Amino acid sequence: MESLLQQLARFSEVLAVSRTPHVSTWDPATVRRALQWARYLRHVHRRFGRHARIRTALERRLQSQWRQDSGSGPAPDPGLTNFQALGRCDLVLALRLLQNRALREAVWHALLQQVFPGPGVPGADEETLQGRLAHLARRRAAVHVLRLHGYQESPVVQEDALLKTQAELLLGRLRERAGAQAEGPGGLLSGLWERGPQDNFLKVLAAALLLPPPSPRPQEEETGPGTPNTPGEGHHELLRWLLGKADILAAFCRRLPAGVVAGVAGRHPELSRVYLGLLADWGRHLHYDLQRGVWVGAESQAVPWEELYGRFQSLCQAPPPLKDEVRTALESWKAQDGDFEVPGLSIWTDLLLALGTGT
């Protein structure tokens, strides 16, 4: 067991090196050995897939290793991050080497021969490295071709394929971590936020929080990261983290479209409370410009009236109880301000007037 763990650690190093210019020192024998090693680890994956104890031990070690590596530096090296990754390690290694310009020409030719030996036994193609690379290439091409001809982004974030996939992957990772009893997702999520792009991250968060609730499903051994996962407890982890980060939460509520935030607020009451608080705050920063007859903000980054109105409108269109809570809040703020019916004195009055009586 210990030797296996050591081998894992050393192969991870090899995998990390395979992306760097250091491979210029490699010769064909090194490449061959590296690929053999990857094949061996793939065999380990197959062999111990159903062995809960060994699998968990390996999983823990890999995850902790990755956390150590990813803690420092700008971008973590996505090497062997979990047990599942062992099943694909030869694919990852081959791809990295194929794309590494630093390989010497003779070594590159040796690599090609190893990875693409040519037509073999038909039917066995699926399982060979060459077959799997070809399959991946086809799928990748398919994605790009679809994106160019026919696929359209969906305004519904949890249905948009790109966002949905990222959300599923995120929740999968969180669930994995929870399973391995690692510490909370804070580091992972904060890292993603810092690395950016932030807008995408926010959208993915929203999509993750809007994915349908989990259906009871028997635990499957071979759910890869690319397959749709059930959200599970990932929702809670995510929400807890978000609620603990005031600035990110503010960005979430501000930068995402009104409909999206309303949707998330509808699903997660804790968020709706915070959202309402933010909206109240933004509203109080506006004052009435008598000459122009509009509500304006003092600073440039103040939330304009139109946006405020739009957000409240989305909330009022949400299903109960959110819709009713929002109305109640608006009424109470209007009352606090003096319960005016005339426009121009309290923003809450004006908002309620604009929103109409609508149920």
Next chain:
Amino acid sequence: MAQDSVGLSSDYQFWMQKVSTWDQASTVETQQDTCLHLPRFQEFLRQMYEALKEMGLLCHVLSAFRFDIREVGLFTQGLGYAPADYYPGLLKNMVLSLVSELRENHLNGFNTQRRMTPERVRALSRVCVPLITLPDFEPLVEALLTCHGCEPQEVLWPEFFDAVSEAFLLKKISLPTSAVVCLWLRHLPSLEKAMLHLFEKLISSERNFLRIERFVRDSSLPEAACHPAIFRIVDETFRYALLETDGAPEILATIQVFTRCFLEALEKENKQLKFALRTYFPYASPSLVTALLQHPKDIPQGLWHQSLQHISEMLREIVEDQTHGSYGGPSDCWFAFIHFGGWADVAAEQLLRSEADPPEAVLWLLAFSYSPRDGSQQRAQTMEEVKAVLGRLLKLLRSPGFSARDVQAAAGQSREEAPRPLECGPLIRRLLLNFLLWAPGAHAIAQEVITLMAPTREITHEITGFLDQTLYRWDHLCTAAPASRKLASELLTELRGQV
């Protein structure tokens, strides 16, 4: 894995030498050598081509790996995933999203707000063409076929249908029946190709009912034929094939198997909208079709003669009716009749297994099934001949023992002449064969009689076909006596071994 490239490269050496030898000399020997080696050389060139194509394509596509979707790449990298991890899921989600858009398009056909414009659907179908054999694309292909908006013209790209049809026939893609029906209804050439594909498979293999059944079931034609338009086209194709081949037994067999599979599929169909029989068989009267549809196994054996009588009378009425009534004439009702071959077989068997005088209706039926175009005089003559042979055969049954020569005599050949091969028409042959299978004393001489009967390959072929069909039918009806079945099986093996 490395061995394959070694194999290819040693082949390469071999062929380079060969080609240079051929190039240098042009004697008769080298010409012969070239001819001998040509097929193998062709195979080698094909392998080289495949290898180069694959490597070239892969290198090309791999170099495009740089063009990832930036945000997705960054995000997944932050999560510790490589492209190999997320591309499959991404593709799956993209396909899912497109499929649900297409379904929405289908359901809200008249909603002008929909996002799936006809141009987009067309573009999507075009994009599918090179990727049709990717399993992830199956739901998309299915949705494109089954979901259509309200445009009167065909929206899908023409090559899309060709690609789906080919992939489906070569079993590179699997589609549910509903999608196949849509494919064939929207694009007639696909249905034609499917039928040609079936015929090709039938021609290239020996006539064997089990094999025919397997091919027919494989083709998805029976299930699709529950849709009357498809059934009509398939049926007419069979009819033409029958006409062109002058009633080839292989086509007859295929029609029978197809009809049986079709009826099974029809029964399983749970659709609310069930089509009347006359939609499938517009050329035959509904009462005739209903009578023919009854499977012998659903009727007690004792009542078979009644059904035969009934069917015979109906057919006779149509055939002898000069005015042709509202349905087709003799050829149409014969065509309808041969769909349900079981009854002709039952007729032949019944004649031999009852001691009583052969009923005229059954004789007529048998004569009609073998020669539908005979005039009434010719048919009467045939019926007399059959009656005479039957009489002689039944007499043999009652006698203590009989030889092959006796059987030969019963078939109508004079005894005094020197032994020569038995000459008789297929109908008489069928009766003799039935006799051999059922008569208790006939087992010993069966082989000898058959040898006398079968001097030519065609006749041997006919007899093996009959035996195969009989075994197939018995296994489905479970009516065979074990001894008869064993004999039929042995004879069949013997005859097949001879060919």
